[in-house]
Amino acid sequence: MSADVSSSLSASAPGFYAARLARPGAVLAPMAGYSDAPMRQLAAEQGALWTVSEMISARGLVMGGDTEKLNLGRPYAGEQGRAVQLFGAEPELLADAVARAEAWFAPAAIDLNMGCPVPKIRGKGGACLLQTPEVAYTLLQAMRAATILDVSAKIRLGWDTDRSVEVAQGLEAAGASLITVHGRTSRQRYTGEADWDAIARVAASVAVPVVGSGDILSAAAARQRQRESGVAAVMIGRGSVGNPWIFRALAGGHGGEERPSAPVRARTALRHAELQTQFYNDDTGRLTLRPLRKVLPRYLPEYPELHAELTQVVTVADVERALTPLLRDAELNDGAMQTGATATAAAEYAVSYP
Numbered sequence: 001m002s003a004d005v006s007s008s009l010s011a012s013a014p015g016f017y018a019a020r021l022a023r024p025g026a027v028l029a030p031m032a033g034y035s036d037a038p039m040r041q042l043a044a045e046q047g048a049l050w051t052v053s054e055m056i057s058a059r060g061l062v063m064g065g066d067t068e069k070l071n072l073g074r075p076y077a078g079e080q081g082r083a084v085q086l087f088g089a090e091p092e093l094l095a096d097a098v099a100r101a102e103a104w105f106a107p108a109a110i111d112l113n114m115g116c117p118v119p120k121i122r123g124k125g126g127a128c129l130l131q132t133p134e135v136a137y138t139l140l141q142a143m144r145a146a147t148i149l150d151v152s153a154k155i156r157l158g159w160d161t162d163r164s165v166e167v168a169q170g171l172e173a174a175g176a177s178l179i180t181v182h183g184r185t186s187r188q189r190y191t192g193e194a195d196w197d198a199i200a201r202v203a204a205s206v207a208v209p210v211v212g213s214g215d216i217l218s219a220a221a222a223r224q225r226q227r228e229s230g231v232a233a234v235m236i237g238r239g240s241v242g243n244p245w246i247f248r249a250l251a252g253g254h255g256g257e258e259r260p261s262a263p264v265r266a267r268t269a270l271r272h273a274e275l276q277t278q279f280y281n282d283d284t285g286r287l288t289l290r291p292l293r294k295v296l297p298r299y300l301p302e303y304p305e306l307h308a309e310l311t312q313v314v315t316v317a318d319v320e321r322a323l324t325p326l327l328r329d330a331e332l333n334d335g336a337m338q339t340g341a342t343a344t345a346a347a348e349y350a351v352s353y354p
């Protein structure tokens with residue numbers, strides 16, 4: 001923070017979230033199996049307000065032998081503006097996990113997962129906490145006391161009915177600096193449509209900023225949802241897979257146009273693969289490009305003829321080969337464009353991802 005800003009603040013400097021919310025933009029959603037370091041890097045480069053890690057087990061951090069090398073938590077070199085999301089159900093464990101996450105992963109803020117509907121997480125936190133919100137409040141308080149960083153929570157509307165206003169108010173009283181609401185109940189999982197009227201009611205019922213999440217697939221939809229619901233920002237998950245440019249469009253840059261040309265997208269898909277192997281430090285790519293097989297075709301939805309090959313890649317060279325025709329075009333157009341650039345539960349989250 002610059003000296004003149006801090007001297008103009010009488011009490012304390014604004015927390016991370018308040019500072020980031022002073023500018024336009026959208027937030028990259030936590031997505032197990034997707035929002036890993038390479039995806040976060042691409043989103044941050046395109047102007048995401050902040051990003052959120054995949055959820056990390058508090059128990060794993062404290063008692064499971066995890067270290068600062070844990071890929072789910074480890075930042076990429078130079079990463080800033082990333083909240084680390086924890087799940088758990090015991091206050092002492094979460095307080096210890098916050099301390100470890102802070103020491104190991106250099107987060108900008110800590111988020112509590114209250115939305116994961118996966119059966120294995122139930123009873124250990126996640127959306128289960130929506131059935132016993134008073135437990136969630138004690139968790140939030142314990143986390144709040146364990147760090148000077150902002151602590152937030154990400155909820156669904158409720159377990160099977162909408163209790164979001166009550167839960168958000170309880171979390172605010174417990175010390176949450178920000179609340180994200182995914183506009184579905186846990187029972188709904190990913191079916192139906194996110195209820196943005198319910199999200200708007202939460203935004204109107206608490207003083208802390210509320211971030212809205214659910215079914216944002218375009219910058220135009222993001223702007224409309226934000227305007228109509230009164231949220232401080234929108235969060236984008238599935239709509240940003242293979243489309244980090246959605247963050248650029250919302251960061252105040254240009255208006256309607258979100259996606260660059262196919263050659264530029266191909267080059268970014270290749271870069272995603274390169275970042276993947278660099279981050280996971282696996283020269284062969286054998287272990288690490290597999291998770292990208294579901295992501296790469298999303299950079300080029302209008303090229304179905306490339307998808308079969310992209311869903312079988314093993315190495316960066318495979319990706320390059322599959323994208324050769326488009327990459328050649330990218331070279332020709334160079335100069336005109338800029339690319340800008342675990343958990344078992346992860347697999348299950350992905351299963352429920354249409």
Ligand SMILES: Cc1cc2nc3c(=O)[nH]c(=O)nc-3n(C[C@H](O)[C@H](O)[C@H](O)COP(=O)(O)O)c2cc1C
Nearest residue numbers: 029030031032055182213214215236237238349353
């Ligand atoms: C594959 C997948 C993994 C997810 N993992 C998490 C997670 O780890 N933590 C969390 O709070 N929400 C998680 N979510 C929920 C998203 O953050 C988001 O709230 C939801 O997908 C709705 O937003 P969208 O329509 O923009 O994707 C996940 C969603 C998907 C599809």
